[in-house]
Amino acid sequence: MEDMLFYDRLQFAFTITFHYIFPQLTMGLSLIIVYFKWKFLRNQIDKYNDAAKFLMKIFAINFTIGVVTGIPMEFQFGTNWAKFSELTGGIIGQTLAMEGLFSFFLESSFLVLFIFGEKLMSQKMHLFVAFLVFLGSWASGYLILATNAWMQHPVGYEILENGRYVLNNFGALFSNPWLLPAFLHNQFASLTTSAFVVASIGAFYILYGKYVDYGKMFLKTGVIFGLIASVILIFPTGDWNAKNVAKYQPAAFAAMEGIFETETAGSEIVLIGQPNMLEKKLDNKIAVPNVLSFLTYQDWNAEIAGMDKFKPDELPDNIPLLYYSYHIMAGLGTIFIGIMGLAAFFLYRKKLFTFKPLLWVIMFLVPFPYIANLLGWYVAELGRQPYLVYGLLRTADGISPTVSSGNTLFTLMGFMALYFLLGMLFLLLVGRVINHGPEDVQH
């Protein structure tokens, strides 16, 4: 039983982590593509159109892998989390089915039209098609987050005698107070990833001395989008999310902030420190007094519940990972603003394109927004533990009763092998597109 749960969780964590590498680029990039296409319509400079089509090539490869790794996600609700599906399918099935019917149809239908149809339609129409691809991918993010928001903070339900959940208020799924902050934060996080990718391609072209004009265009756009998005990530959206966690999941909040003991006269904010689970304290702590209370409740002396206030079986089960994930995400967010702010300053002074050290930094910055994004999700998902549906259904009660751990271990290894291959292919093919450069799209 114990290891059934463990392997189911491990497989879910592995497959969703891999899946989410791709949609985050899709969602942000589709917006940047719309932007380039729109620029082209405004000023009729062909370079912008090439840029849009070039990015769409990367998008298409990325999208393919997003789709083929997304289908296993949907299947796994049934295969590995059958009890969860049986009990809550009537509710989370709503948003998941809507995603299939509304967003995936939209996105995949119009992606084909964008790629193959440019000659058959007017340029305005082509922009509109790009917009619909963008709309589809954001709608899909929205509906997935609505699903997740319900698991984090269940609303609009009723529980029958046999334990099954019944939807009694459809609107509540979308007015869920958890949803909007999470959605905005997540979308700007995707935009951050994509902007950093675009900026990095730009920096690469400039440093390499190939397609330099395009390089400057990409770099400039990437830096501007990247700066805006990473500021919004911290304030207002990150802050807003943190307040939600404090309000609705106080145990998760205590764990992610690393508060072992309740401080009645205002909580300090921990910048650095390592959770020591044996002695229930933080080692090597560097903290600023009372700031956390202020950030959370606008009151320097507000009390924040520490982990000592909760029963052990109400606390997340992997506190160190949760704590590190949160601190690394927030730390990276701060660093992003620093770097992008600096780049924007040099851009403004017209020195960015010749300032090599910064170009190198931007080029190699790419993995970090991905890391921050994935860790952000670890915060959300580990913080939700030990519940699958917060406060109602425990994770241990959600797994498939008939699937043995050996089966799951076998399929987990299969997924690992296959995804390794997918990852290699992805890098190879995207590398090739970048190497061929944006001029290649003309013929």
Next chain:
Amino acid sequence: MELFWYILIALFMAIFFVLDGYDFGVGIIHLFFAKEERDKVVVAKAAGLFWDSNEVWLVAAGGMLFMAFPVLYASAFSGFYLPLIMVLWLIIFRAIGLEFRNLLPYKMWHSLWDVSFGVSSLLLALFFGIALGNIARGVNLGNVVDGVATQESIYFFLPLWTNDFSPFHSSPGVIDWFTIIIGLISVLTLAIHGAAWIIHKTNASINEKLKTVITRLNIALVILTFFSLFVWQLIVPNSLDNFFSTPLLMVFPLIYFAALFGLFAHKKMKDVHRFYLTSLVIIGGITSTLASMFPVIMPSTNDVCESLTIYNASAANEGLSVAFVWGIIGVVLAIIYFIAQKRFRSGKIDDMDYGH
């Protein structure tokens, strides 16, 4: 309400098998008949352009199944755990074979993905047939051993196969000789369908040969169909009852057999019409099977646990009713998108720019 969702999901599945079905079929034909490089490119292209927008019908059907019949979703997906995960792997292989084949100009690269596309299409067609066979035959709900259920009554877990591969005892495996036959029927049907699509969409040099292939495969299909019906009667003795009690349902098998026999005259037909006929074979086959089982969706092979039906496996009515509203909107939109794409789906595709 249950009925509405049942029909809608069945419709989506049928559309999926018609649209993505020709991709599978093309893969099978590709594996066995496309020998020259030009044919290989063109044939792969016949499948490659739209597999993604075809596959969304499956994704959408899956989502709606989850929403409307969560109990079935939980029961079937966990019960068929291994075969389903393998289907997932095959779907991944097939997709990357199609998408990435033409991205690099090396011969070795092409043959690698050609084979990956062909083999995974073949196996997928087989697996989908086997799945249908399992649903027609039934499973050991509740994992009953000696008359006692060892699981909750909606759960089961099938071994991949049992020693004797027999469909007749109460705890059969996923693969037995009955489900294999249905698997073969599926392979043949989709191969014919794929061939019809290639002839319709391309000017490949193998088209004339494919016409003869269609006729031959169709003979085999007719034989297997009758044989499987006979066996099915033995396994599930009352499998025709629905047709006697509601004669209207007879239209589905009639469509199937009319299309199946109509295909023998296919050489004189227009290329599109041949494709329509093979589509009708698929639709007729799926709907007939479902009609004969109705309202059961997962038959039980023991008497301890009752079969899952669209009534005892569905979500509560409130949910189904709200979903009715957005469901209609969604379907209308899907149809609009489909029409918006239609221009690109028409005409031969040989010279169409593959884009990459």
